[in-house]
Amino acid sequence: MIKRNIMIPIILAAFVTAIYACSPNENTVKEQVENNFPNYTESANETKTLLDSKCMVCHGIKESQDEMLAPPFAHIQKKYSKVSSSKESFIESFVDFTLNPNEDQAMMFGALKQFNLMPNLGFERTEVEKIALYVYENEFPEPKWCN
Ligand code: HEC
Numbered sequence: 001m002i003k004r005n006i007m008i009p010i011i012l013a014a015f016v017t018a019i020y021a022c023s024p025n026e027n028t029v030k031e032q033v034e035n036n037f038p039n040y041t042e043s044a045n046e047t048k049t050l051l052d053s054k055c056m057v058c059h060g061i062k063e064s065q066d067e068m069l070a071p072p073f074a075h076i077q078k079k080y081s082k083v084s085s086s087k088e089s090f091i092e093s094f095v096d097f098t099l100n101p102n103e104d105q106a107m108m109f110g111a112l113k114q115f116n117l118m119p120n121l122g123f124e125r126t127e128v129e130k131i132a133l134y135v136y137e138n139e140f141p142e143p144k145w146c147n
């Protein structure tokens with residue numbers, strides 16, 4: 001019994017040491033990410049977390065088309081890019097719609113018909129502005145059933 005009690009902290013200590021020994025230096029990882037993804041910034045990373053937590057529950061790509069609840073961001077980005085003459089107007093219409101979803105400003109008529117109007121979820125303007133810029137600047141995966 002006494003022996004086992006002594007062994008537990010020793011085993012734990014060995015595990016902790018092994019985990020630390022295996023994790024690379026944080027700066028190196030950050031440098032690697034920045035070198036490989038030139039658009040990467042701390043703030044873009046924060047915005048991605050925001051988008052994942054506030055939007056993806058509906059806009060996320062599901063296993064099959066039937067399970068989708070809203071259009072994927074790849075399609076929203078394509079549509080808003082097509083109808084906007086500048087980055088500013090892309091962001092403006094994206095933000096206007098997201099803060100106050102309404103049929104007059106909606107541009108994705110197919111989605112509107114398929115999923116019905118997006119509900120007003122009371123998002124904060126500053127957060128939606130960051131998300132709009134993020135959607136403008138980044139690439140999003142196409143669902144695998146769309147070729
Ligand atoms: C409760 C589900 C739900 C959530 C959460 C949600 N959306 Fe939507 N969204 C929809 C649906 C459904 C549509 C498609 C119908 C439409 O266009 O209104 C849509 C469409 C859109 C469109 C395109 C509208 C158009 O027709 O021009 C934008 C832009 C958009 N969402 C942004 C967002 C952003 C940004 C977030 C997160 C901050 C978000 N949505 C969260 C359901 C959701």
